Amino acid sequence: MALGIYRTRTVKVRGKKKKKKERVADFSYQNESLAQMIVDAWTDSTFRNDLLSNPATAKAELAKRGIYLSDPVVITEDQYYSGYTMPDPEGVVFVLPDPPRTDTPSQGDTLLETAKLLMACTPNGI
Numbered sequence: 532m533a534l535g536i537y538r539t540r541t542v543k544v545r546g547k548k549k550k551k552k553e554r555v556a557d558f559s560y561q562n563e564s565l566a567q568m569i570v571d572a573w574t575d576s577t578f579r580n581d582l583l584s585n586p587a588t589a590k591a592e593l594a595k596r597g598i599y600l601s602d603p604v605v606i607t608e609d610q611y612y613s614g615y616t617m618p619d620p621e622g623v624v625f626v627l628p629d630p631p632r633t634d635t636p637s638q639g640d641t642l643l644e645t646a647k648l649l650m651a652c653t654p655n656g657i
Contacts, residue, residue, distance in 0.1 A: 539616060561647060564596040569646040573630045583607060583627065 539550050572579040581588045582605050589605045602622035606615050611626045628649035 539620070561650060562596070563643075563647075565598075566643055566646040566650060568592060568596065569628060569650065570642045572627055573642060573646075579627070589625070 543549070568582075572582055582592065586602070586604055589603045590600065593600060593603055600623050602619045603625060604617065604622055605625045605627050608626060608629045615624065617624055628646070
């Protein structure tokens with residue numbers, strides 16, 4: 532299995548319990564403060580690494596932006612394309628888009644619109 536986010540579910544098959552992976556629906560959500568969070572992760576590797584490796588950081592950063600989830604997880608695009616299985620079936624998985632595929636913006640310009648575009652392109656993009 533690849534390309535997506537999955538959760539493991541226990542089902543009965545001919546009277547026996549069997550674990551089955553099922554794909555979670557992909558969606559895109561536009562939000563200015565989430566787009567800024569992506570830009571912050573692109574420009575600050577310490578923040579990016581902490582966001583990807585520490586679920587408590589993801590939870591706190593999302594809460595700062597008015598999004599209150601019990602178990603948010605942030606993964607990379609590579610993890611998404613390899614087929615990521617959620618550890619908690621009630622969790623919400625966000626995909627951090629890879630750094631922009633463009634040149635560095637000119638002084639005074641920002642990466643905010645680039646982040647918004649990649650949020651729309653990357654399934655479940657932050």
